[in-house]
Amino acid sequence: MLVLSRKLKEAIIIGDGDEKIIIYVVKIERDKVKLAIDAPVEVPVHRKEVFDSIKASNHQAAIGSTRGALPKAVLNAARKMNKRE
Amino acid sequence: MITAQNENPHKNPMIKQGSNHVEKPMEWPNEDQILSLPFGLIGFPKMNEIEIVYSKEELPFLRMRQVKSEDKLEFLILEPYGLFPDYKVEISAEDIERLEIKSEKDVYLLNIVTVSSTDSQNTKITVNLVAPIVFNKKTLAGKQVIITNYKEYSSSHLLFSGHPDTKEEPRTSKEG
Numbered sequence: 001m002l003v004l005s006r007k008l009k010e011a012i013i014i015g016d017g018d019e020k021i022i023i024y025v026v027k028i029e030r031d032k033v034k035l036a037i038d039a040p041v042e043v044p045v046h047r048k049e050v051f052d053s054i055k056a057s058n059h060q061a062a063i064g065s066t067r068g069a070l071p072k073a074v075l076n077a078a079r080k081m082n083k084r085e
Numbered sequence: 086m087i088t089a090q091n092e093n094p095h096k097n098p099m100i101k102q103g104s105n106h107v108e109k110p111m112e113w114p115n116e117d118q119i120l121s122l123p124f125g126l127i128g129f130p131k132m133n134e135i136e137i138v139y140s141k142e143e144l145p146f147l148r149m150r151q152v153k154s155e156d157k158l159e160f161l162i163l164e165p166y167g168l169f170p171d172y173k174v175e176i177s178a179e180d181i182e183r184l185e186i187k188s189e190k191d192v193y194l195l196n197i198v199t200v201s202s203t204d205s206q207n208t209k210i211t212v213n214l215v216a217p218i219v220f221n222k223k224t225l226a227g228k229q230v231i232i233t234n235y236k237e238y239s240s241s242h243l244l245f246s247g248h249p250d251t252k253e254e255p256r257t258s259k260e261g
Contacts, residue, residue: 055128061199063159071203077245
């Protein structure tokens with residue numbers, strides 16, 4: 001892994017073609033660094049811990065390829081939820 | 086800011102139905118319409134083309150299915166409209182640009198459901214309110230978006246917990 005030192009208002013560039021990502025150090029205070037990220041629109045930028053939790057949630061949610069019937073407990077839960085509405 | 090307070094969430098629902106003929110639960114999309122997720126789902130980058138289907142007995146759950154692929158992944162999803170009337174979603178300018186959203190009216194939200202336990206004594210079902218799938222009804226394209234107000238919601242918001250079988254299947258003796 002590449003490790004770089006940067007001062008306030010300095011930046012790094014990722015990529016050297018047309019599709020560059022530029023990350024600026026905008027603010028430094030105690031244990032917090034504020035970054036500004038300039039990335040192409042097709043490159044989503046996420047906070048890693050939030051991204052990881054959503055990825056884990058999606059993996060848990062995926063039903064897979066069986067396309068079978070839902071477990072009876074889930075169908076009964078659905079019925080109860082419908083009644084509540 | 087986009088809210089789940091859709092004016093007429095079920096007025097003109099159009100969606101492919103499963104086994105039973107029922108009033109369609111969704112106002113959108115149209116039957117047999119294939120929707121695109123150019124970015125896939127988070128962790129499933131190849132979930133790019135999907136259809137949304139349902140059957141009456143599974144409501145309020147809908148199924149989001151991968152099409153045109155060998156994998157045929159499937160997710161349970163639901164419309165937040167009605168279930169979470171106070172659900173407010175803030176979407177970044179970048180995501181609005183990616184989805185080419187011009188008006189709030191063009192936005193349609195769906196949330197992914199997780200069944201984490203199907204134990205008949207303690208079924209647990211949660212819904213991800215942090216990362217809805219945001220569709221642009223005009224382009225038929227969507228993206229799973231991590232909302233900018235993610236701190237206000239849970240990715241595993243409790244939807245159902247408890248004993249779903251109690252009334253339907255009375256038990257005379259406990260198992261085990």
